[in-house]
Amino acid sequence: MxxxxxxxxxxxxxxxxxxxxxxxxxxxxxxxxxxxxxxxxxxxxxxxxxxxxxxxxxxxxxxxxxxxxxxxxxxxxxxxxxxxxxxxxxxxxxxxxxxxxxxxxxxxxxxxxxxxxxxxxxxxxxxxxxxxxxxxxxxxxVRRQLVPLALMAATFVAIGLLRWPLVWVVLIGGGFSVCYEYAAIRRGRR
Incomplete structure (x- = not known):
């Protein structure tokens, strides 16, 4: 059915x-x-x-x-x-x-x-x-690519296990993610 x-x-x-x-x-x-x-x-x-x-x-x-x-x-x-x-x-x-x-x-x-x-x-x-x-x-x-998966895992470890301050993890991880995606767009991959 x-x-x-x-x-x-x-x-x-x-x-x-x-x-x-x-x-x-x-x-x-x-x-x-x-x-x-x-x-x-x-x-x-x-x-x-x-x-x-x-x-x-x-x-x-x-x-x-x-x-x-x-x-x-x-x-x-x-x-x-x-x-x-x-x-x-x-x-x-x-x-x-x-x-x-x-x-x-x-x-x-x-x-x-x-x-x-x-x-x-x-x-x-x-x-x-x-x-x-x-x-x-x-x-x-999440795209099954190394960098997005690594960033997702690193965020989990930093916040969930290491208990790092959320604001710094978001600023650093988010900043890296935005720069990575921008570079990928500029290279024509997206």
């Missing part, structure tokens, strides 16, 4: 985009949001291609500020222009901000209860799984 062909969902409205980002912001805990965004906009709705999404994710991570906010701006602008960017960032920030203020008051009152500890541990596990999923998708897209 073959899988049915995937068709793109209808293009979003401003309200629809706000509601999607609000839902993602309200249902994602402790990180892993880029995994939700990938599933929502690339895999489920087919509004953005995987390669475009990963390029947007790279840009969002390179820019200052919170990655998911940067990603919301990028996706919103890509889909509905500047209005989409404004609505997407409002959706990802405002409803969760209101919710977290209320939740903070409740958790503050219940923090010593054992069930609260179990719920927080479960949320952390789910966020770790989403981040791992996003890492696997990204790693699959």
């Amino acid at each position: 073959t899988a049915p062909a995937r068709t793109a969902s209808p293009h979003p409205t401003l309200l629809g985009l706000f509601l999607i980002f609000a839902r993602i912001g309200l249902t994602s805990f402790g990180g892993g949001l880029s995994g939700w965004l990938l599933r929502e906009f690339v895999q489920d709705r087919d509004w953005i291609g995987e390669e475009d999404f990963l390029n947007g994710l790279a840009i969002s991570q390179a820019l200052p500020g919170i990655n998911v906010k940067n990603m919301a701006i990028w996706i919103g602008h890509r889909l509905l222009g500047w209005r989409g960017a404004a609505v997407a960032v409002a959706g990802i920030v405002v409803p969760p901000a209101v919710f977290i203020i209320v939740l903070g008051a409740v958790v503050g009152a219940l923090i010593l209860h054992p069930l609260t500890q179990v719920l927080l541990a479960g949320a952390a596990a789910a966020a770790t799984g989403l981040s791992l999923s996003m890492g696997v998708v990204t790693a699959r897209r």
Whole structure:
């Protein structure tokens, strides 16, 4: 039996985009949001291609500020222009901000209860799984060439094992990567 062909969902409205980002912001805990965004906009709705999404994710991570906010701006602008960017960032920030203020008051009152500890541990596990999923998708897209693979491995070792400061690893590794790609483009390899 073959899988049915995937068709793109209808293009979003401003309200629809706000509601999607609000839902993602309200249902994602402790990180892993880029995994939700990938599933929502690339895999489920087919509004953005995987390669475009990963390029947007790279840009969002390179820019200052919170990655998911940067990603919301990028996706919103890509889909509905500047209005989409404004609505997407409002959706990802405002409803969760209101919710977290209320939740903070409740958790503050219940923090010593054992069930609260179990719920927080479960949320952390789910966020770790989403981040791992996003890492696997990204790693699959790395070109199977020596320099990109070596840079990916060196970044993992520097941050994950040696615990070097992220800012220096990004500045040095990112700078090297950009220079390498620029040289490859100039040589006509890309």
